[in-house]
Amino acid sequence: MAYVLCLTLCTNCNKKDDIISADVYALVKGSDRKIKYYKNEVLHILEDTGAAMPSDIYVDGTDIYVSGTVNGMLKCWKNDVEIFVDNTITNIGTTGLCVSAGNLYISGYRQPNALEPLKTPFYWTNNNRLALTSDPVVRASTSGIAVENGNVYISGFEQIYLQKPGSHIPKYWKNSRESTLPGNPGYTTGISVENGTVYISGSVNSKPVYWRNGIVQKLEIPSGDFFYETSGIAVAADNVYVSGTIGQFIGETRIIKPVYWKNGKMMQLNITDTEYGTHGIFVHKSDVYTYGYSFRQGAGNSFIYRPKYWRNNIEIALPGDGECVSMLVK
Numbered sequence: 070m071a072y073v074l075c076l077t078l079c080t081n082c083n084k085k086d087d088i089i090s091a092d093v094y095a096l097v098k099g100s101d102r103k104i105k106y107y108k109n110e111v112l113h114i115l116e117d118t119g120a121a122m123p124s125d126i127y128v129d130g131t132d133i134y135v136s137g138t139v140n141g142m143l144k145c146w147k148n149d150v151e152i153f154v155d156n157t158i159t160n161i162g163t164t165g166l167c168v169s170a171g172n173l174y175i176s177g178y179r180q181p182n183a184l185e186p187l188k189t190p191f192y193w194t195n196n197n198r199l200a201l202t203s204d205p206v207v208r209a210s211t212s213g214i215a216v217e218n219g220n221v222y223i224s225g226f227e228q229i230y231l232q233k234p235g236s237h238i239p240k241y242w243k244n245s246r247e248s249t250l251p252g253n254p255g256y257t258t259g260i261s262v263e264n265g266t267v268y269i270s271g272s273v274n275s276k277p278v279y280w281r282n283g284i285v286q287k288l289e290i291p292s293g294d295f296f297y298e299t300s301g302i303a304v305a306a307d308n309v310y311v312s313g314t315i316g317q318f319i320g321e322t323r324i325i326k327p328v329y330w331k332n333g334k335m336m337q338l339n340i341t342d343t344e345y346g347t348h349g350i351f352v353h354k355s356d357v358y359t360y361g362y363s364f365r366q367g368a369g370n371s372f373i374y375r376p377k378y379w380r381n382n383i384e385i386a387l388p389g390d391g392e393c394v395s396m397l398v399k
Contacts, residue, residue: 091353092399095360096126096135097376099391104137104146107387115146125166125175125395136166136175143193145173153196162188165214165223165260166395176214176223187228192221201225201242209240212271213260213301220244224260224269239271239280250280259301259349270302270311277330279311289335293317300361301349308332312350312359327379329359338379345377346392353398357381362392 096106104116104123116139123137135146141159145152145166155161163177173195178188187208190201201223202209211225221244226237239250239257250257252273259270269280277288277297288311290297299313309332316325327338327345338359347361360378367373376387378396387393 091356093358093378094126094128094133094397094399095376095378095387095393096123096395097387097389097391098123098394099376099389100374101389104135104139104144106133106135108133112388113149115149115151116144122162123394124163124177126397127166127168128397128399129168132168134166134168134173136163138163143175143177145175155193155196155198158198161191164211167214167216169216170219172216174214174216174221176211176225178210190223190225192223194221199245201245201247212257215260215262217262217265220262222260222262222267224257224271226256226271239269239273241267241269243267248283250283251285252278258299261302261304263304266304268302268304268309270299270313272297272299277311277313279309281309286333288330288333290315291335298347300347303350303352305352308352310350310352310357312347312361314345314347327359327361329357331357336382339382339384341384342375348392348394349396351396351398356398358396358398360393360396 094108102119102121103114104121105114106126121137121139125136127134133148138161143155143161160180161177163175165176167174175193178190180188188210190209190211191198209225209227211223213224215222223242226239229236236254237256238253239255241248255273257269257271261268267282277299279286279302296316299311301312303310311330313328314325315328325344327347329336329350342363345363347359351358358378358380362374362376364372364374374391376391376393378385378393
């Protein structure tokens with residue numbers, strides 16, 4: 070049963086000039102393993118069995134869609150009401166959600182078990198599951214989905230774990246037709262389509278990049294011994310935004326900072342902690358929203374995670390523990 074709680078979000082800035090009229094929808098993955106999201110300061114709990122994994126949130130007009138898994142099975146909610154579950158297959162992970170012309174699209178994969186690194190890619194149109202490969206030897210995963218003019222675009226990567234553990238080949242599918250992206254080893258982290266132009270975020274040779282219609286675009290990186298990750302991509306007013314992190318070791322201390330790139334130029338975000346992760350980026354009007362989490366060492370070998378997002382350069386903490394895994398602003 071879904072239910073709603075009213076809470077107050079915490080921000081390090083409370084000037085009147087920073088108050089905006091947009092609605093912020095933030096999906097949070099916490100240690101309680103519930104399906105839950107915030108609409109501004111109101112918490113909506115959709116599933117509280119303690120066996121759930123939230124994935125994505127999407128708003129189409131006044132309708133709010135949420136996808137995730139419960140006991141390894143795909144579920145989807147519309148306006149806090151469950152609308153379908155695929156109970157014909159288990160061990161599912163989902164990577165993207167969008168709605169176009171009233172139809173629901175979800176990208177995902179199946180992983181046979183926690184010890185099996187190889188995955189099989191799928192996507193769903195409404196409640197119909199479609200495989201992206203019929204070759205039992207090929208193992209691949211998805212990382213995002215976009216739909217424009219009835220065409221379905223899915224980013225992903227092929228896993229070549231058996232030949233070279235940890236390596237991937239970046240790919241995308243248009244209407245289930247596979248294309249290999251230049252850059253090996255490489256992987257993808259998100260996709261956006263604007264007027265037929267396909268933008269995909271990812272990494273090539275451990276460096277942050279995005280592809281524009283299959284052509285690699287390098288992202289600015291500072292000189293020095295750093296490591297990088299990208300996590301998502303958005304396109305607005307012909308500007309390309311890519312979210313990610315940049316990290317380095319200073320002595321024995323690891324510092325990981327949240328960043329985003331605008332048209333290839335890196336922007337560092339304000340931080341109040343030392344280690345961060347990001348899950349994606351969204352642009353609303355002139356405001357850039359980067360979302361993710363901070364984390365720090367807890368007791369023993371455990372870590373404490375805090376869900377956060379940034380509006381432009383302002384860090385905003387969501388209540389409780391966990392990670393902000395998906396966000397949309399209307």
